[in-house]
Amino acid sequence: MIHIFQDYGGTLLYGLGQTLLCSIIALICSLIIGTFFALLEESPNKFARGIARIYIEIFRNIPLLVITMFFYVVIPLYVMKMNGFTAGTIGLTLYTSAFIAETVRSGIRSVDPGQMEGARSNGLTFWQAMRYIVLPQAFRYVIPPLGNQFVNLVKNSSTLAFVGGFDLMYQGNAIASSSLETMAAYSAVGVLYLIVTMPISYYMRYLEKRLA
Amino acid sequence: MLNNFIAAYSPDNLRYLFGGLGITLLVSVASIIGSFIIGAILGIVRYVKFKYFSAVVGFIIDVIRNLPLILILFFIYFGLPNIGVKPEVIPAAIFAMTIFESAMLAEIVRSGIQAVDPGQMEGARANGLTYWQGLWHIVLPQALVKMIPAIVSQFISLVKDTSLATIILLPEMLYRSQIIYGQNTNYIIPMFVAIAVLYFIVCYALSVLAHYLEKRQA
Numbered sequence: 462m463i464h465i466f467q468d469y470g471g472t473l474l475y476g477l478g479q480t481l482l483c484s485i486i487a488l489i490c491s492l493i494i495g496t497f498f499a500l501l502e503e504s505p506n507k508f509a510r511g512i513a514r515i516y517i518e519i520f521r522n523i524p525l526l527v528i529t530m531f532f533y534v535v536i537p538l539y540v541m542k543m544n545g546f547t548a549g550t551i552g553l554t555l556y557t558s559a560f561i562a563e564t565v566r567s568g569i570r571s572v573d574p575g576q577m578e579g580a581r582s583n584g585l586t587f588w589q590a591m592r593y594i595v596l597p598q599a600f601r602y603v604i605p606p607l608g609n610q611f612v613n614l615v616k617n618s619s620t621l622a623f624v625g626g627f628d629l630m631y632q633g634n635a636i637a638s639s640s641l642e643t644m645a646a647y648s649a650v651g652v653l654y655l656i657v658t659m660p661i662s663y664y665m666r667y668l669e670k671r672l673a
Numbered sequence: 674m675l676n677n678f679i680a681a682y683s684p685d686n687l688r689y690l691f692g693g694l695g696i697t698l699l700v701s702v703a704s705i706i707g708s709f710i711i712g713a714i715l716g717i718v719r720y721v722k723f724k725y726f727s728a729v730v731g732f733i734i735d736v737i738r739n740l741p742l743i744l745i746l747f748f749i750y751f752g753l754p755n756i757g758v759k760p761e762v763i764p765a766a767i768f769a770m771t772i773f774e775s776a777m778l779a780e781i782v783r784s785g786i787q788a789v790d791p792g793q794m795e796g797a798r799a800n801g802l803t804y805w806q807g808l809w810h811i812v813l814p815q816a817l818v819k820m821i822p823a824i825v826s827q828f829i830s831l832v833k834d835t836s837l838a839t840i841i842l843l844p845e846m847l848y849r850s851q852i853i854y855g856q857n858t859n860y861i862i863p864m865f866v867a868i869a870v871l872y873f874i875v876c877y878a879l880s881v882l883a884h885y886l887e888k889r890q891a
Contacts, residue, residue: 523873623839644748655739
């Protein structure tokens, strides 16, 4: 396995960089979209709640790979050109945003309803109360599950390998087929994934314990 | 456009696609059964804390949980032949999914057992049950009720994850849809609609079940 690092270190590191880049972009975008839909779901408007429910159920119940392939195959054919990295990142963002919406929503739910009532009776509108009183408290509960979502993102970003996204999995696969040492190549890739994911998931477990 | 849908959903294509759904379900059910049994055992081992053994098992579980499933599929299907074992594609897919999902379930089982009030075990022990009797008759039944929703949602992701086995050419639904639209690009959209709807129906039915179980428990 060591010689795989020696011979292909640069390629692997480049792949790791793409994996991290795609995961971080997808995390930021899906956090924004997910929070938006969580707010819609908690809003007093019935129509808005319906829209949010439909969005979340669709992206939670269709495999990530199908969403990614849709952006890789269908969109370039009818709408615009798109490379594998972009298609993969959009797919990851939409897929993850549905899970983040659920996480943020349960964070909002775990804030004492008295907070909202107090804010409303002090003259804030629903959205002001949400923005200044409830959401800041909700995010404290949401941090450990968000960290776990990031670990999932890093793992799920391996679907970029299907669409030529040049991520870590893609490079590992290329190295495996050119060096013919599949076991060693995949082990090297595994080690690199673990270096990223293990510390985060251990730290999140520690945070969860402290919050509980 | 409508003509494309009608042509794409010809009886032959549909039969081929539903055959793929059958393989998706076969791999899913086999992995669900395997990973439920192995995951429960590993979760208990991790909770009970046999010296060293539990720590080693716990570390292996954490390693598997933190790797992408695609990598495990590659390991089994393309890595094993490197050391002289050549698995068939369906058993390879089931094997890889079972390994990955067992680790996920072990974590759910462990935290489910830990969520049971320690007073239950103390009470059982004070009433003369052994540790294992207390675990089996008192703690585990309560833990199982608590963790059923988490287990069902893990099974939903298992069903969705079977699509990843396309990469080792498992002839499941996504793979077969690609074969069909590979022959005629007009079939691309009808095929995506068909598989999205089929996956949605299977997964949504499971998530309705999870909701129902969650409500009944509360």
